[in-house]
Amino acid sequence: xxxxxxxxxxxxxxxxxxxxAIGTVVGALVLIAVAVLVVLRLAGQGQFSMExxxxxxxxxxxxFELVWGVIGEGIVNTIKAALVAMTxxxxxxxxxxxxxxxxxxxxxxxxxxxxxVFRGLPVVVLVYLCVRALPDAxxxxxxxxGGQVFWGLIIGLTAxxxxxxxxxxxxxxxxxxxxxxxxxxxxxxxxxxxxxIILLPQAFRIMLPAIISQLVVVLKDTSLVVFVAxxxxxxxxxxxxxxxxxNPIQTFTVVALLYxxxxxxxxxxxxxxxxxxxxxxxxxxxxxxxxxxxxxxx
Amino acid sequence: xxxxxxNLDLYVDGFLTSLSIIVVAxxxxxxxxxxxxxxxxxxxxxxxxxxxxxxxxxxxxxxxxVLFFCxxxxxxxxxxxxxxxxxxxxxxxxxxxxVCEAIRSGINSVSAxxxxxxxxxxxxxxxxxxxxxxxQALRTVVPPLGSVIIAMFKNSAVVGAFGVGGxxxxxxxxxxxxxxxxxxxxxxxxxxxxxxxxxxxxALLQVIERKVAIAR
Numbered sequence: 001x002x003x004x005x006x007x008x009x010x011x012x013x014x015x016x017x018x019x020x021a022i023g024t025v026v027g028a029l030v031l032i033a034v035a036v037l038v039v040l041r042l043a044g045q046g047q048f049s050m051e052x053x054x055x056x057x058x059x060x061x062x063x064f065e066l067v068w069g070v071i072g073e074g075i076v077n078t079i080k081a082a083l084v085a086m087t088x089x090x091x092x093x094x095x096x097x098x099x100x101x102x103x104x105x106x107x108x109x110x111x112x113x114x115x116x117v118f119r120g121l122p123v124v125v126l127v128y129l130c131v132r133a134l135p136d137a138x139x140x141x142x143x144x145x146g147g148q149v150f151w152g153l154i155i156g157l158t159a160x161x162x163x164x165x166x167x168x169x170x171x172x173x174x175x176x177x178x179x180x181x182x183x184x185x186x187x188x189x190x191x192x193x194x195x196x197i198i199l200l201p202q203a204f205r206i207m208l209p210a211i212i213s214q215l216v217v218v219l220k221d222t223s224l225v226v227f228v229a230x231x232x233x234x235x236x237x238x239x240x241x242x243x244x245x246x247n248p249i250q251t252f253t254v255v256a257l258l259y260x261x262x263x264x265x266x267x268x269x270x271x272x273x274x275x276x277x278x279x280x281x282x283x284x285x286x287x288x289x290x291x292x293x294x295x296x297x298x
Numbered sequence: 299x300x301x302x303x304x305n306l307d308l309y310v311d312g313f314l315t316s317l318s319i320i321v322v323a324x325x326x327x328x329x330x331x332x333x334x335x336x337x338x339x340x341x342x343x344x345x346x347x348x349x350x351x352x353x354x355x356x357x358x359x360x361x362x363x364v365l366f367f368c369x370x371x372x373x374x375x376x377x378x379x380x381x382x383x384x385x386x387x388x389x390x391x392x393x394x395x396x397v398c399e400a401i402r403s404g405i406n407s408v409s410a411x412x413x414x415x416x417x418x419x420x421x422x423x424x425x426x427x428x429x430x431x432x433x434q435a436l437r438t439v440v441p442p443l444g445s446v447i448i449a450m451f452k453n454s455a456v457v458g459a460f461g462v463g464g465x466x467x468x469x470x471x472x473x474x475x476x477x478x479x480x481x482x483x484x485x486x487x488x489x490x491x492x493x494x495x496x497x498x499x500x501a502l503l504q505v506i507e508r509k510v511a512i513a514r
Contacts, residue, residue, distance in 0.1 A: 012341065016341075020341050020342055023340075023341075023342040023345070024342050024343055024344055027342050027344040027345045027348075028344040031344055031348055038375065041374075041375050041376065042374065042375070045374050045375075047374060116497065116500070117493065117497075119496075119500075120452075120492065120493045120496035120497050120500065121452070121489050121492060121493065121496075122452040122453065122454075122455030122456070122492055123452070124455045124456050124459050124467075125455055125467075125485060125488055125489050125492060128459075128481075128485060129481070129482070129485050129486075129489070132474075132481045132485075133480075133481040133482040133485060136480060136481055136482055137482060216358070220358075220359070220360035220361070221360070223360040223362045223363065224360075224362060224456060224459070226362055227362070227456070227459035227460065228459075235360065235362055235363060235366075248366075248370035248371065248374075249370065249371050249374055252363060252366055252367050252370065252371065255363060256355075256359050256363050256367065259358060259359050259360060259363060260354070260355060260358040260359055262358075263357075263358035263359075264354055264358050267357075267358065
């Protein structure tokens, strides 16, 4: 038993071990039974036929290359949108955080209001507004590389995520020891220089895991464009495959697995970076790990 | 803003439907998430593995994909229900993974020394859980759990966009596409509807957080 479990229950004696063994067998049997039931049901509906799966898993199938070409394009577009939105969010979020930290007590009230409003809005509503309503309002994005829907999506995602990053950056800077800023000012740096040269670089190091975790959220949110307009990201590409091959379960399974593969890798990367930092000197200097809340509820 | 005021009754209906999605999904995901969290910290390996599988699946899949799966996959298993049912079910499945992780991290945040100290002053197992471990765990759970639930409030818009019908999002869709209103004012109305839910919820969460906060 690892250490974390000992809080909830004691080291097990012979009786408890027997009970655990029984639980293991029963639990495994129940899970296997459910899995078998689902598989049988699916097989009964002919969901395992090669006709449905072939284009996705059999390289010999006539549609295989076409289908994976479409999926590949979707992955590229999803990652591209996520990275662009992410970069813009980090940059603008940092600006908002710096503005909030350097403004006076009353001057920052409108800024806090903006942050709260954007944080309270569903990202899908923001994306919808940016894709559909910006052109109505006279903002023409179609001239930009990538086209109108792409930039509408990017602006929507950025509007939502920049305020989250503003909070992350603020927490990161606030978690640094006061001596850092005091020492910077004492050596003759101005306020702005201290922020730029001393505080932000350290804050970014602490924030790195939070940034990677948020990338997972942004990556998932790119798929929301499917409800708003046509953009060839992964989920939309999956839908167009389904329209042609009529195999929803199979294609959605592959699409879900691809999302899981990408996001799981990113999640592990975030954990690894965090663990590395907890061992490193930054964490010691700032008094512990987990200083920046990694909020992943989106 | 006049299009919003003209159709205020539709907005109120949509608001109430969205609210019903939120309430059902909140109860459902809290129950399911707690169950999965119990699996993940239990001493029984198959249940732990199942919990881990559940969390890494639903946390890494976009909500939209989960919803499509519910609506197109479950009928193939012989489960035929309304879009409202599938939408709320998808939201519950998705949110339960985040609820589970919030609860689990709360339990893990109580250090083993606390339980050992409780046992060494003579509390028995259930007493040490009741007086020492759980009170601390529950307090640590409040902030992350609260933000998960508020995120779920916002995700209910995705369920609306998915096509539940009658909620805030559908109200906006009906007004813009069927009745030809302009997108901007109508969807600002939708946005205000969501702010009426999320801003008070955020404020309430802050009050609760301050109440249960512990200095460590």
